[in-house]
Structure formats: C-alpha cells, structure tokens
Amino acid sequence: MVGKQITKRLLLREFEENDWKDVHKYASQPIVCQYQPWGPNTKKESKAFVEQIIVDSKENPRSRYVFAIIKNEKEKLIGAGEINIRDFKNKNGELAYIVNPDYWRMGFATEAAKLLIEFGFRELNLHRIYATCDPRNIGSSRVLEKIGITKEGRIREDLLIKDGWRDSLLFSILEQEWKKN
Numbered sequence: 708m709v710g711k712q713i714t715k716r717l718l719l720r721e722f723e724e725n726d727w728k729d730v731h732k733y734a735s736q737p738i739v740c741q742y743q744p745w746g747p748n749t750k751k752e753s754k755a756f757v758e759q760i761i762v763d764s765k766e767n768p769r770s771r772y773v774f775a776i777i778k779n780e781k782e783k784l785i786g787a788g789e790i791n792i793r794d795f796k797n798k799n800g801e802l803a804y805i806v807n808p809d810y811w812r813m814g815f816a817t818e819a820a821k822l823l824i825e826f827g828f829r830e831l832n833l834h835r836i837y838a839t840c841d842p843r844n845i846g847s848s849r850v851l852e853k854i855g856i857t858k859e860g861r862i863r864e865d866l867l868i869k870d871g872w873r874d875s876l877l878f879s880i881l882e883q884e885w886k887k888n
C-alpha cells in the first residue's frame with residue numbers, strides 16, 4: 708500500500724472496486740478517449756479496468772501505480788493518474804492521466820501530474836519519467852509543458868487508434884531536473 712498524495716484541492720489514493728461507477732462517467736464519453744486506443748467504454752469495460760488496476764497493484768514486484776484523483780470537497784472521484792515502471796534496471800517510468808470533462812481546465816490534471824512525478828522520484832526512486840501524447844492533444848501537451856517536462860521529439864506512427872496510425876509527442880523529466888525545482 709502506498710500513502711496518499713495530497714494537495715489543498717485534491718488527493719490521490721489507490722483504487723477501490725466501487726470506483727468503476729465514477730470512472731465510467733468519463734470513460735464512456737467519446738471526447739475523453741478520442742486520442743486513445745480504447746473506449747468509449749461499456750460498463751463492463753470500466754469495471755474490468757478497475758478490477759485490473761487492483762490485480763496489478765498486488766503484483767510483486769509492482770510496476771503499476773494507478774491513483775484515483777479525488778477532489779477533496781465532497782470526496783469526489785474526478786479522474787485517474789498513473790505511473791508505470793517500464794524498466795526497473797534503468798529506473799524509467801511512464802506518466803499518464805485523465806480527468807472527467809466536467810472538471811477540465813481547472814488545473815486538476817496539472818496538479819495531479821505534479822504529485823505523480825513527485826511520487827515517481829521520491830517513492831519509486833525513478834531516474835527518468837516520460838509521457839507521450841497525441842500531437843493534436845493540446846490539453847495534454849499544455850499539462851506537460853506547465854509541469855516543466857522537456858519535449859524530446861516526435862515518435863512516428865507508434866500507436867493504432869480509432870482513426871488510424873498516430874504519431875506521439877515524447878516528453879521526459881529527469882531526477883536531477885525535478886530536484887532543482
């Protein structure tokens with residue numbers, strides 16, 4: 708079990724089985740998954756997603772750390788964020804996040820991403836954390852820019868999504884860069 712990561716407005720906590728209902732509220736919407744290989748989810752898929760998170764959290768060694776993004780006020784689940792350790796030896800992890808559209812453009816993804824990066828470096832001892840996003844996903848690129856992640860470049864056609872092969876922008880932050888801020 709990992710500790711809760713907290714700011715004034717939100718906290719990140721581990722997923723519980725019942726969370727699938729709040730996950731489904733956003734994961735069932737086409738606008739949320741337009742740049743993703745999955746979705747829009749059926750109820751069954753949202754349930755399976757949360758079940759898999761819980762199964763993965765019990766793996767040893769554990770590589771997947773998914774947190775529910777909880778708005779402090781009324782304890783509402785408004786999204787999810789994760790760090791996946793992609794390479795234990797070289798201490799590389801991947802960052803991802805998603806927010807319910809009812810709460811877009813309020814700074815929640817930026818705040819959650821900062822907490823996840825702190826968790827990745829402080830608790831998981833990572834050396835490099837990277838993130839990718841669709842070049843059309845302006846919101847996600849802005850989040851990464853705002854938290855001070857460096858854009859490394861563009862990966863060509865690495866992902867097959869609903870409207871065909873897509874490029875990805877690649878961003879990363881290193882342990883020493885995070886420590887400086």
Ligand SMILES: CC(C)(COP(=O)(O)OP(=O)(O)OC[C@H]1O[C@@H](n2cnc3c(N)ncnc32)[C@H](O)[C@@H]1OP(=O)(O)O)[C@@H](O)C(=O)NCCC(=O)NCCS
Nearest residue numbers: 739804805806811812813814815816817840845846847849
């Ligand atoms: C990308 C996403 C997580 C952004 O969440 P959010 O909580 O709205 O992000 P923030 O409020 O922290 O916004 C950060 C910046 O991006 C801007 N922004 C957010 N969405 C935007 C959009 N669709 N178009 C242009 N700018 C956008 C905000 O205005 C803000 O910039 P500012 O401070 O200069 O005004 C959210 O749109 C989402 O969940 N999308 C679907 C899933 C997804 O794409 N996840 C990322 C996978 S790579």
